[in-house]
Amino acid sequence: MRTISIALAVARKDLTSEWRTRELVPALAQFVVLALVIANFGFQIDSHNAVAIAPGVLWMALVFAGLVAFGRAFAAEREQASLEAMLLTAAPPAAIFAGKALAAALLLAICEAVLLPALALFFGVRLSFDVVSAVLLATVGMAVLGCLFAAMVARVRARELLLPVLTLPLWIPFVVVGGQAVQAAMGGSVTGQATGLLLDLDILFVVLTSLAARFVLDD
Amino acid sequence: MSTLVGTALTQRFGSELALDAVDVAIDGGEHLAVLGENGAGKTTLLRILATAARPTSGSLEIFGLDAMVERRRLRARIGFVAHAPGLYPALSAAENLGFFCTLQGVARSRVAEVLDLIGLADAGRRPAAKLSRGAQQRLAIGRAVLHDPRLLVLDEPDASLDSDGADLLARVMRGRTAIIATHDHALANRLCQRTLLLRRGRVVGVPTRLRVVH
Numbered sequence: 001m002r003t004i005s006i007a008l009a010v011a012r013k014d015l016t017s018e019w020r021t022r023e024l025v026p027a028l029a030q031f032v033v034l035a036l037v038i039a040n041f042g043f044q045i046d047s048h049n050a051v052a053i054a055p056g057v058l059w060m061a062l063v064f065a066g067l068v069a070f071g072r073a074f075a076a077e078r079e080q081a082s083l084e085a086m087l088l089t090a091a092p093p094a095a096i097f098a099g100k101a102l103a104a105a106l107l108l109a110i111c112e113a114v115l116l117p118a119l120a121l122f123f124g125v126r127l128s129f130d131v132v133s134a135v136l137l138a139t140v141g142m143a144v145l146g147c148l149f150a151a152m153v154a155r156v157r158a159r160e161l162l163l164p165v166l167t168l169p170l171w172i173p174f175v176v177v178g179g180q181a182v183q184a185a186m187g188g189s190v191t192g193q194a195t196g197l198l199l200d201l202d203i204l205f206v207v208l209t210s211l212a213a214r215f216v217l218d219d
Numbered sequence: 220m221s222t223l224v225g226t227a228l229t230q231r232f233g234s235e236l237a238l239d240a241v242d243v244a245i246d247g248g249e250h251l252a253v254l255g256e257n258g259a260g261k262t263t264l265l266r267i268l269a270t271a272a273r274p275t276s277g278s279l280e281i282f283g284l285d286a287m288v289e290r291r292r293l294r295a296r297i298g299f300v301a302h303a304p305g306l307y308p309a310l311s312a313a314e315n316l317g318f319f320c321t322l323q324g325v326a327r328s329r330v331a332e333v334l335d336l337i338g339l340a341d342a343g344r345r346p347a348a349k350l351s352r353g354a355q356q357r358l359a360i361g362r363a364v365l366h367d368p369r370l371l372v373l374d375e376p377d378a379s380l381d382s383d384g385a386d387l388l389a390r391v392m393r394g395r396t397a398i399i400a401t402h403d404h405a406l407a408n409r410l411c412q413r414t415l416l417l418r419r420g421r422v423v424g425v426p427t428r429l430r431v432v433h
Contacts (some may be wrong), residue, residue: 002324009321017309020346081303085362088271089322090295096322218290
């Protein structure tokens, strides 16, 4: 219970800070919309190829927005020297990590709430429950991995370069399986197998990152 | 019985020797001042004693526990004020303390007590970013005593405090074992029973025992 209450407190703190400063979400929302506008002009979109192109554009926008969102999760704490204060309490590092990942995932989900309707508008694809669930499931796994590596690189100077190098290879399964799920859902096919695989990947990486968080966060 | 015993604490940053086999011991309820010029190794030593950093070599025992192994258990009994206040600028003073109440597992009612103790009872609703540097430092000191720690480690806590700062430090250190790094010798004499003088990472004077001032 204490672990959950600490994780929720950390997430609430991050979300409250973001709500009051509005540093990250407006910029990310602008970024994902601009990415869609550029893709809309860059590709010759018509009713035949929209279903094939839209998932790729969606995941590209999500991956880059995620790198920024997860990178800021720990970089901001390091800059204001508050991470150490948090880690020097009796709170379990895994609970602190879970709270940070939860907040970062929710912030990315807010961007997805802008991204998905904009995608439907620009590409003329239909949004369904399957599309949304595939994106949200991938967000969970991407968030825990992104936050773990963000915590690792937060103390080094070249963190903006290191974070994508470390994170992107491990996000590939989410992009591949999520891309298949979204493409199938947009084409009106069944996505059950891909969605199940995303859920398996989420469970695997949530467990692994929770175990690794202690070693990453505890100096 | 000593509350804290550090033996041959050595810290290297690459080829630079920041601390060179420093021995330190402090009894329960005792107040120790760590003095020295900039770069003498005060912050490095205090970070090790607060379990915020691991020494390259040497051993550290706090409350009879090995500080290299029992870090989390010890952190529940240690309060640390670092160089930077490390506050959340968008949260109010009370929210900052309330958040740390959850992390430390103490009741929220402690927030009002601590705000009163640090003289910020009227500023509880102000965002930390809008507080003066001195008030931020008071808040950082309040956060360090939120969980009523038995050992306080204070790294230049007087840096931004006003003339009442010494009284505040005396209040929070009362009844606790405390180690304080400062450049202010008068403050050290007022608050502490003993001093440890560092120069270039080494204890100056008596090599293995602390120099008694009083």
